[in-house]
Each structure stands twice: as C-alpha cells, then as structure tokens.
Amino acid sequence: MTFDYAPAPESRAVVDIAPHYGLFINGKFVEPRSGNYFKTINPASEEVLSEVSEAGQADVDAAVSAARKAFGKVWGPMEGRDRAKYLFRIARIIQERSRELAVLESLDNGKPIRESRDVDVPLAAAHFFYHAGWADKLAFAGFGDNPQSLGVAAQVIPWNFPLLMLAWKIAPALACGNTVVLKPAETTPLTALAFADICQQADLPPGVVNILTGAGETGRMLVEHPDVDKVAFTGSTEVGKAIQRAVAGTGKKLTLELGGKAANIIFDDAPIDEAIEGIVNGIYFNQGHVCCAGSRLLVQESIQADVLAALKRRLGTLRLGDPLDKNTDIGAINSRDQLTKIEELTESGEAEGAQRWSPACAIPEKGFWFPPTVFTNVTQAHRIAREEIFGPVLSVLTFRTPDEAVEKANNTPFGLSAGIWTEKGSRILWMANRVKAGVVWANTFNRFDPTSPFGGYKESGFGREGGIQGLGAYLAVEDPS
Amino acid sequence: MTERVEVRKTHKLFIGGAFPRSESGRTYEVTDSSGTFLANVAQASRKDARDAVLAARAGTTAWAKATAYNRGQVLYRIAEVMEGRRDQFIADIEQGEGVSSKKAAAQLDAAIDRWVWYAGWADKFAQVAGSSNPVAGPYFDFSLPEPTGVVAAVAPQQPSLIGLVSVIAPIIVTGNAVIVMPSPVHPIPAITLSECLATSDVPAGVVNILTGAPGEVMPWLASHADVNALDLTGIVDAGLAADLEREAAGTVKRVRGPKPDADWSATPTVSRMRAFVEVKTVWHPMGV
C-alpha cells in the first residue's frame, strides 16, 4: 500500500448559480434588449452552469449612458474619501464571500481551487483595499496637484483570471473617480456577475459599475462606443491591435495588457530546487493560461541535463484532475477552442522537430484537458518558441553566456515578463537591466501584488496596472504642452 | 567694389550624427514670411526614414547605457552650445516666422532654458517615476522607468524652435533616441540645432532630424517594426494623425497624440517624459 491522496473536493454547496442571468446595468439586472443568450459551461465536465445574456448595441448604449450619468451626477462629484469607503466595502465583501467566489471561479474557469482560493480571490480583495486608500490621496501620486477623472471607462477582460482581472480594472478606475462598463470573457462570466451582486450588497450607487456579458462583438461595440473616454483591455495581442486601430484618432485613453512569451533564465549557479519550482510555477500555474507565463525556459547549456532530469521528476508529482479537489495542481483547459489552439501549436512543435515529453498522467474523459508538456531541442525559429501557446507547454532552449541569454530573451516581439535564476546578486541586476520586460522576477516567478505595477514592453502592450504608476492609466493630468 | 556674391545654403538631413543628402536627391525651397528664398532644404524620403531608424536604434542602445548624470551633462552642453549661436538662431526665427528680433530672442531664451530644465531631470526622473513597492511578502520590489527606445516625432509648425526643443528634450533625456520631423515651413532653426548637436556631446543617432513632409514620411515610421513610439504633437491634420495611430497598432507602438493648442511658454510637466518610458518592475526574495 502507498500513501495516496483520497479525493478532497471543496463543497459546491457554497455557490448558488442561477439558471439565468441578465445584464447588470444601472444597478439592476435587466434582460438584454438584444434578446440573445448564451451558455457558460464547466470546462472540467462540459456541464452547463448557466445561461447568460449577450449584450447588443442597445444594451451597450444603455450601459454607457448609465455610466455617464453616474459619472456626472454621483461618482465624479463624490468626495474621494467616500469613494474610498465604497471600495473598502467591496474589498471586505470579497473577503467574506471568498470561498463562494473561489468555487465559482473554479467551476466556470477550470482552474484548481487551490489557486482560486489562495491566489485569485485574495489578490482581488487586496486590489480593492489598495486602491480604496488612493481614492482620497490622488494629489500625492505624482500626476499633478489636481488630477482629474477621465469619465467612463470601457473595460474588456480575459478568461484566465476572471475575478482578478476585473479587480485590476475596476479598482483603480473607481478609485480615480471613473465609472465603468466591464465586459467579462465569454467563457467566464459568472464571477463578474457575482461581483455585480457584491456592488448591490455594497450599495454602490447605480451606474458606477455596469457588467455586460457577451462575446467579441459586444467588446467591440463597447470599446468603439463614442461616449467612452477610456479603454482598458487585457487579452490577446491580436485583439489588442484591433482595439488600438479602432480607437485611433478618437482621443480615448488606452491601456493594453497583451500577450507574452517570457524567458525564464536559469544560470548554472541557480538555487536549482527553487528554480525547478519556479519553472513549474512559471508555466504550469493556471494551466499556463497566464500572459506572463515563463513559456521559454532558457537554461545554461552546462546544466541542461540536470535541470531537465529534475524538472521531469518534479512534473511527475503534478496532480491533474478535478479543479475542485484541494490537491489538484493542474485543472481543466478553459475551453474547447483553447484546447484546439494548444493542440495545434504542440503538433507544430513536433512537426518542426522538437522533442515532446509529458509525465504519465490520467486524463479525465469529459471536459478539456492537456497534460503538462515539455519540448526540448527547441530553437528560436520554432513556432513554439515564438508564439504564445497559453497552455501548459514549456519550450526548452539553451544559452552559453549571459550575453547570449539576454539576446535570446529579448529576441521576441513580446516583452511582458522574465525570470532570472542565479545566486549572484550583481548578475541579477545586470540581467534585469538588460531584459526588455515589464516585470522581472529574480529567483521567483509569477508573483503579483497590488502595489507592484504590471505591464509590458513592445507588443505585450502599454500602460501599467497596479502600484502608483497604474493610477496614471485612469487620470487626466493638466498638461499645458 | 561689387557686392559680394553670397554663399547660398543647401541644407541636408541629420542622421546618425552625419549630414547626408536625402537618398532621393530631392530638396525643396524654404522662404521667409514674405516669400523671399531662404534656403534649399532636403526633402526626406522613406529610405531616409529607414536609415534614421537604424541610426536611432544604435543611438538609443548606447545612450540608454550612459549614466543619468552624464545624460544631464550632455543636455546642458546643448544649451551651452546654443548660447554660442544666439545670433544665428534669432535670425533663423525672425526670418522664418516673421517675428520681431525681440520675440525671436525670447523664443531662443525659452528654448535654451528648456534644455537646462530637462537636463536637470536626467538624474531625477527615475526617482519621481520609479518606486519601491511594499508588496505583501518577503520580496524587495522596485520599479524604474526605462527608455522606450526609438521614438518618431513631429514637432509643431510654430513656434519653430521652442516647439522642437520641447518635443526632443523629454524624449531623449530618459535615454531614447528620436527621429524628429521639424516644421516643414520653418525648418531652418532645426537645421541650426542639428549643427549644435553635431558639435556638442550628443552621441550619434540620438537625435535625427528629417526635414520634409510628415504626411509622406511618418506613415513609414508609424509602420516600421523597429520604431517603438510616436509623438504626434505637431500633426495638424486629424485624419493623418488617426491614420498614423492605426499604423502604429501594427506593432503596438506607444502614441502621444497631436497637441495643436500646446502652450510652449508654460513650464512643462513630466508627462512628456512619462509618455516615452517603460516601467520595469523587479522582484527579488529577501532571505538568508
């Protein structure tokens, strides 16, 4: 007999999913004027969780108009200290309802409950706490003595961290006095709808936060709406470019947080055991559905064999399965579409001559799953070394010298994040100075904090979220020239 | 005694610290405010833009490595060199814009002072725009602004010198290189400035000046994959500005939009410097 872990499922009883949801406009759930609905499923079982509304043009107009009115009459004129108190309220409610939100997130997204419980939801609450405190202190943030709100913010977020991305968007927008219309991703609307309920529970004035569910077309209508002052988007580089084109010439303030192909660089003097954890956390966290994932492992050639052996051994301990099981490390791929993309890219990796490896692991019959995968013999020219896979797939490349590591790390149109593993402090700073990435994790990976600005270089987008710098995305600064 | 035959100037471009003719061989005539011929000026082409990007990439790579203290000194040196060419600048502005010599002198003073203002920012901006971030964990976490890289800019039509300096200085002080298109109608002060830059300590390629038509050249820069950002301050045609922004989306360039109503006499804010930096955040554990 061996020491195996018995199933330890988190209870679903804490969530109460309605069979049907309207749109959250002007403080109320209303049926869509479009008359269209779509279903959201649990990607781990393909079970239908609920039916949600698809916002059309009339719904977008109504939501923007509600946000405009709330901005002009209530939220804009409100004292910062009062806005702060609403944000503090929201933060507290998120904490109080954390278990419910975590289960809901895992059901709708497929991510392991350990991550939604220990990462997504606590960080979402932390973002509201952090930004609540800014609401009445904006004059101290370095954007002039009298920084002004922008107005109505149109926000479109992805499906990989649904509630957390909502918090990254809504908390700073509200703290800076803007009102918002937010569209969650098509496949993960449920925590955003729960957040709408939280807004009601907090007695947030109607129209300050509006939630429109829908797909890409709803998002397009929202960002192109003429009465929107600010557009914030997190998602693919492809869609980001389309949005940048769409807002060109409108004067709308734009921030984009797009894709990445981060290098995780392991030097021969790295703390190897922690580096292995960093590699695992870098690419297998959240099934690799992370824009800043460390998807390119750049390992110094002299230790490649040892690192790969240790990594493979470690991957053998990863537990793939039921996202609600507290011991699950790898959950479900968020959608069939995404699974198809991952499969297509990994097949190209094999076709181009890279070597594919996955640990033996049982794949559940229903739902969308992909085993943790490592590609070796990868070169810079391979698609799997250049394109964002957004799945649990690691491409291993080697380097010989620090200069070469920098060159390879930077040899990509992306520039969101990078990892550096070495016990030599001066080398860390030398490398950090040279890699073109908005976030550099040295001897750690995938850490996030509301005080720490996040965002990319180059085609990974522009603008920062979080920290004092992130406020600049939601403020108008008096600027004579 | 016969009157001396004057030596007329044919001004060239300023790329990579050198003064090449336009690759296209084209020039255009610049006149003063009353229509009298002033000089022939090179009319930049798309290939000149391409060359300028190469020069600017090399320029920012070296310039970004200079210490902030050094960059400040280099900018201050530009002010010093300009002081030595006061008469020429005043004449350039006076003739070109048709203003009084007093007004021209005032514009020159402001332009020199603007260099001094930005020179002082070189070793302070990172302290204002950067931060140490008190994250909830055993990590030292700090954020610093770094140069975006290569910025293509359009200076305002007028005022021809202070507008130009006010666009260039905040771009380069943080370590970027700029490819700037000065006022096509009043390009002479920009040419004089390039002569100052060539004889100051600004490394080659950090400032590149392309005279000519923004409508012709800027689309190539807006779509060039090795340009990181656009400063459209001097673009008057809203349609052109929108087109350039759309082109910029191809590689997700940072864009600072047109500012036709800018007040160049006011003390600037830090927002122009902020527009062309990337905030880099570094995390490191604190353990033993």
Next chain:
Amino acid sequence: MTSTALDYSNADLRALLLGLPGVDQIGAEGRVAMLGTRSIKTSSKVFALDLAITMVDLTTLEGMDTPGKVTALCAKAVHPDPTDPTCPSVAAVCVYGDLVGVARSAVGDRVHVAAVATAFPSGRATLPVKIMDTHDAVAAGADEIDMVIDRGAFLAGDYLKVYSEIVEIKQACGSAHLKVILETGELKTLDNVRRASWLAMLAGADFIKTSTGKVTPAATLPVTLVMLEAVRDFADSHGRRVGVKAAGGIRTAKDAIKYLVLVKETVGDAWLTPDLFRFGASTLLNDLLQQRQRMTTGHYSGPDYVTID
C-alpha cells in the same frame, strides 16, 4: 565501502560543500507552504496516521530519566494503544546511553533502541570520549546511535574535523545504524543545512537528523525539505539511500502528515518507510493516537483515552 578521514582534505570538503547549489530560503518556504495545503482525508489519513506511528522514535532525554520512566516508555513503544491491538508499534525508543540496557531488556527485539551519544546534546567533548560513549551504548544493546556533529567546527569552517568525527563514530557503531544530528537550529541557514547534510552523508551517515530537541527551532518543514533534497540527490549520485529524521517540535498529527506529504512529493514513496524516515518525538505519538481513535471510532478522542507515558 567505509569512509576514512584520509578521503578528503579540508580544502576538498570546502570546495565540495560550497559548490553545492544554493538554497533560496523564500522559495523553499514557499514550496513547503504550498505542500502544507495538501488535504489528507479519509482513507489516506487513516493510512498516514499508522505510517507516522511506525516512524516514531519515542524519545525521553531528560536529566530526570529513570529506569521506571524508560520501562514505561518502552511499553508504550511496543503497544502505543493498549485498547487497540491493530495499532502498530513505533520504530524505536530513544534514550541516553546509560539507559540503553533498561530499554533493550524492556523492548526485546520488538522495536529498535536508539541511544544519543557523542556528548549529546552539545557535542562538546574530545573525540576519545565520544567514541567511548558510542562503544558503551552499542555494547549495552543500542542498534541505532544518534550522534551530534561539532557545530562549532562546522561554523568555523573546519569541515574535516566534522567529517572525521562522523567517520570515527561510524566505525565505533559497528553494525548499529548511525543517525547524524545536524542541529539545524544552530546552523541557521538552509545553505548550511544542505552542506552539513552532504558532509554527514559523505562521511557515512545512515540517517541525517535535524535536531537534538534541545535547541529552538528544532525540526522545521523547510529544513526537512532541504535535507530530503540532499538525500534524494545523494542517492542519485552515490547510489546509497540515506534516511531523514525530523526531531523536535512536531507535536500534532496534522504536522506529522505535512512531513509525510513533504517526503512523498520530494523523494517519493520509497522513503515512506521507517527505514528511511523517522520522527523524533514524545508528545506527537499521543496526538497520532487520538486522531487514530477519531478515525476508527468516528468521534473525537480525549487526552484521558491515551496513555501518558
């Protein structure tokens, strides 16, 4: 193959130990924190509790120890839960050298008898005294010797002295198994824990053990993680499996299960045996027993339903 003091110079040892990969403390702590969230329920908890009981070195190391105390402890070691014959025995009793005879006659060959030797707990004695201490214990019937390393020599960089002492004590042990106590609470850094682990394994340790229990902190999860990584890597490179004993400060079944998770996910199931993993503990056993009763009876137990020895 036995190690001798002539295998290495101090410079060799220094180069070898300082050439080991560093340990990032925050990363190691993060790893154990993540593993600490493993949820061990129902059938796996039943299995884990029994496994943990079989791994306990039931210990009394007090100045006030008497033959009576040791005899009672031995009875408990053999039959931890007298009300339940299905309850397994612990791995060993662990006592001072002068009480080894008492312990051995009490347990017979039903559990191992471990003796602390080498001027436990400080280790501050000359080598001949330490060797004599070891000989005495083995002669009295100890089949396991828990020695302490000279932390002063280690911290002073005299690795050869530490190494040589372990080699000598290993020889003095004869067929008895040698557990080498690193006293990680005095080594302070995880880098030192990794180096001391390697030094002890190179010198011939059968087990490496965290602590004497007399220094705070004693066993911790990060320290144990680093020691487990060391035995894993040593087995890979030297082909010999060395055990790990976490001793001191582990008081609850919940804690013990966290250690078992750590073992499973660091070195694998092969180490989940009393031959390769031990808990040095006294009060831990009663909590394991109470939790065991909770699992077998379905209700919570109380301190009066387990014996106090």
